[in-house]
Amino acid sequence: MGLKTVLHWGKGLFDVGKHLRFLSLAVIVMLLITAPVAAQDALKTFTFGEFGDPVKLDAAVVTDGISFRVTRQGCENLLEFNPGTTQPGPGLAKSWSVSDDGLTWTLQLEEDVTFHDGTPFNAEAVKWNFDRWRFTDHPQHFAEAAFEYYEAQFGGFDDESIITNVEAKGEYEVVFTLSQPMGAFLNNLAMSMFSISSPAAVEKYGADYGTPAVGFVCTGPFKFVKWETGVETVLERYADYWGEFTGNVDRIVYRPIPDNAARFAALQNGTIDAFEQPNVQDIPAIEASDNLYIMLRPSFNVFYLAFNYRIAEFRNPLVRQAISLAIDRQEIVDAFYVDGAVVANTMNPPTIAVGFNENIVTPYDPELAKQKLAEAGFPDGIEQVSVLAVDAEGNVTDEVVETIPVRVYYMPVVRPYNPAGEAIGEAIASYLQDIGIKAELASAGDWATYLAQRRNGELLGLYQLGWTGDNGDPDNFIGYFFAAADKPMPREGFYQNAAVADLLQQGRVLSDPAEREPLYEEAEAIMAANAERIYIAHGPVPLAFNKRVTGYIP
Numbered sequence: 001m002g003l004k005t006v007l008h009w010g011k012g013l014f015d016v017g018k019h020l021r022f023l024s025l026a027v028i029v030m031l032l033i034t035a036p037v038a039a040q041d042a043l044k045t046f047t048f049g050e051f052g053d054p055v056k057l058d059a060a061v062v063t064d065g066i067s068f069r070v071t072r073q074g075c076e077n078l079l080e081f082n083p084g085t086t087q088p089g090p091g092l093a094k095s096w097s098v099s100d101d102g103l104t105w106t107l108q109l110e111e112d113v114t115f116h117d118g119t120p121f122n123a124e125a126v127k128w129n130f131d132r133w134r135f136t137d138h139p140q141h142f143a144e145a146a147f148e149y150y151e152a153q154f155g156g157f158d159d160e161s162i163i164t165n166v167e168a169k170g171e172y173e174v175v176f177t178l179s180q181p182m183g184a185f186l187n188n189l190a191m192s193m194f195s196i197s198s199p200a201a202v203e204k205y206g207a208d209y210g211t212p213a214v215g216f217v218c219t220g221p222f223k224f225v226k227w228e229t230g231v232e233t234v235l236e237r238y239a240d241y242w243g244e245f246t247g248n249v250d251r252i253v254y255r256p257i258p259d260n261a262a263r264f265a266a267l268q269n270g271t272i273d274a275f276e277q278p279n280v281q282d283i284p285a286i287e288a289s290d291n292l293y294i295m296l297r298p299s300f301n302v303f304y305l306a307f308n309y310r311i312a313e314f315r316n317p318l319v320r321q322a323i324s325l326a327i328d329r330q331e332i333v334d335a336f337y338v339d340g341a342v343v344a345n346t347m348n349p350p351t352i353a354v355g356f357n358e359n360i361v362t363p364y365d366p367e368l369a370k371q372k373l374a375e376a377g378f379p380d381g382i383e384q385v386s387v388l389a390v391d392a393e394g395n396v397t398d399e400v401v402e403t404i405p406v407r408v409y410y411m412p413v414v415r416p417y418n419p420a421g422e423a424i425g426e427a428i429a430s431y432l433q434d435i436g437i438k439a440e441l442a443s444a445g446d447w448a449t450y451l452a453q454r455r456n457g458e459l460l461g462l463y464q465l466g467w468t469g470d471n472g473d474p475d476n477f478i479g480y481f482f483a484a485a486d487k488p489m490p491r492e493g494f495y496q497n498a499a500v501a502d503l504l505q506q507g508r509v510l511s512d513p514a515e516r517e518p519l520y521e522e523a524e525a526i527m528a529a530n531a532e533r534i535y536i537a538h539g540p541v542p543l544a545f546n547k548r549v550t551g552y553i554p
Contacts, residue, residue: 043236043250046549049263049275050254051413053229055448058202058210059193060133061145064451065416065468068192073235073252074116075195075218078107078126079186083553086353086472088190092121092219093174102181102511109172113242115198116216116223123168128199130166130176134158142207146455148491149193152480153184155508183511187471221245222252230256260414267292267544274545277414280338286544293547296540297554300351302344302477303417303466305408305428305534308459308493310396312386318376320531323462324362325369326435332427333537336420341539346524347467347478349538354513355474355520360528362535369435381436382406387460394487396494406432407442407461412450416541417466424536425464457490462534474520479504482523500526 054067059075062068080091093107113121132140133150136157141147147157155162165177178185188194201217202209210216215224219242222235233254237245255272257263263275264282268289278286278294286292305327307314314320329343342350345360373381385406389399410425411418418424425441432439444450444459453459470476475483481492483504488494500523507519527533545552 044248045251045253046249046274047253047255047272049257049266049272051277051415052256052258052447054227054233054254055451056210057214057216057224057227058145058197059195059216060129060147060150060197061142061210062193063148064447066413066447070233070235070254071195071216071218072192072220073222074220074224074238075192075197075216076220077190077192077195078109079190081190081471086187086469088186088471091190092126092196093189096186103178105176105178105185106169107174107176109174110242111172113219114240115201115219116238117198117201118240119198119200121196121219122171123174124171125199126174126196127166127168129196130163132202133194134161134163134166140202140206140209144207148455149191152484153188153191153476155179156484180509181511182509183516184471184473184475184508187473187476191470191476193470225251232256258413260419264544267546270546273549274543276541276543277416277419278542278544280336280419283338283542291547293545295543295545295552295554296338296340297416297543298351299340299342299538299540300349300472301417301466301468301541302347302349302538303415303464303536304344304347305462305536306459306465306493307495307533308457308461308463309488309496310388310390310457310460310494312388312400313376313378313382314385314462315396316376317530318372319378319382320534322369322372322376322435323432323437324531324534325365325372326431326437327428327534327536328364328431329362329536330364332424333539335427336424337537337539338542341537344535344538346528346535347481347533348474348520348524349469349477351538352469352474352477353472354516355478355507355524357521357524357528359521360524362528362531366431366435373436378436381438383438385461390457390494394490394494396488404460406437406439408432408439409442409444409450409459409461409463411447411464411466412443412445413447415466416468417537417539418464421464428462455491457494459493463493474516475504475508478520478523479508482527483508495532497526497532 054070055062055064057071059071077091078093079088082089092110094110096107098105132138133147162179164179167175169175198217205214208214212227221241223238225234225236227233235252237250260279264278266272286294333341345362346357348355350356384403386400387402389397389401391397408425408429411421429439429441444453482500485496486498486501488496503519503523507516510516
């Protein structure tokens with residue numbers, strides 16, 4: 001069973017295929033990505049209006065959904081999600097078994113599969129990919145790249161990795177040995193960033209693999225053709241694809257159009273065939289159109305504000321509580337999100353299978369916020385904040401290195417969980433002004449720069465983040481971000497909470513939902529009590545289509 005994409009043009013059927021495709025986000029980011037299709041020329045071409053350019057097309061080193069939306073068309077996993085679910089099924093591995101102690105997984109691979117460069121897919125290729133992600137001294141574990149997903153989902157690199165060995169037994173059998181049982185192991189294998197690339201291609205191109213000059217080289221139904229930054233990324237059908245390909249689409253084009261209204265205009269004039277996240281005010285016009293329609297992807301995401309804990313004032317829970325109390329989440333949801341969106345009180349969304357804590361509520365109370373600020377020692381509010389130094393071991397010290405304004409960083413692109421980053425940022429800055437915190441809106445540049453500065457702990461203020469789940473498991477929601485928080489985490493603004501980390505690490509090794517549920521609920525309660533993050537919204541994601549495109553499974 002491969003990535004079986006049934007894509008038809010005109011009056012025919014478009015079926016997103018045999019596998020549900022999710023995107024994450026560094027951020028990011030869950031998007032369904034087996035592409036819809038329409039036709040524009042002799043080669044039947046589907047054009048998707050994208051938020052912006054990919055960061056990179058090496059799936060192992062990115063976290064953003066824009067990149068994954070492209071790579072998932074041509075890069076396949078050992079397991080793939082069944083349509084409309086987060087249940088993993090066969091992919092490049094056709095079957096698997098696990099030992100009684102949960103520590104040894106044996107996978108049988110599909111045969112007669114080739115990468116787009118003509119080299120064979122086999123057990124050695126699988127081992128090579130996992131060794132590349134796992135070992136920091138692997139020649140293709142590039143120092144300038146961040147293998148963030150592997151670190152987060154499998155506990156770290158080298159000796160810290162939960163995967164302790166990957167062995168090729170014969171040409172089409174691969175054995176994984178784990179240091180501890182892992183309830184989400186199969187789900188992890190189906191995640192976009194753990195797709196299998198051609199070892200020969202990565203070795204040939206080095207750190208240029210995944211850049212516009214190279215793109216990706218995988219096993220899927222579409223191969224990379226070109227990526228012209230700011231213009232388009234083009235994929236075409238791979239003639240020697242090993243799996244069933246019953247659709248009639250020959251080419252997929254991703255056209256970066258950052259502005260929501262401009263994407264809507266492009267859909268209206270036929271320049272594109274579909275796009276994600278139209279402005280709320282444009283949805284009635286799309287629904288009333290004879291040629292267009294809207295579908296909603298169910299809510300499985302969260303939008304929130306993170307604190308950088310190098311800011312001395314943000315290390316005070318009273319200040320964080322004041323900021324949380326100052327923000328009218330319901331007003332933001334009503335103004336910027338589609339019907340069905342709800343206020344977020346926790347990282348895990350209500351739609352997650354395990355780990356949502358329904359007892360946590362974060363009220364809007366600006367008067368209480370002012371009292372909290374006064375109790376924290378700021379009766380007249382806050383105009384500037386102090387930035388603390390970081391020592392050689394990565395610990396935040398008491399040394400003040402500079403004084404800066406209170407900054408609210410906004411995302412420079414629309415995201416599924418964040419329909420209007422700058423406007424929401426302006427609203428948040430205004431709420432803070434109301435309680436005496438003089439905040440200014442800040443930009444970190446383009447999307448790639450924003451993600452890099454977030455990863456390095458360089459967004460010195462409050463900053464917008466969000467997450468669309470990759471595999472349905474809480475270890476990929478709250479666990480992804482905080483299971484390693486027994487140490488300061490630069491990518492989480494130097495957040496540290498050993499109690500939270502311990503609960504999440506306990507939850508990771510269990511498979512019984514009844515045993516896991518209270519651990520995640522307790523972790524959420526600890527974080528909420530101290531306002532360690534400010535969760536804003538969970539919401540469904542609207543997608544707009546030309547009526548030539550049918551059969552999409554959100």
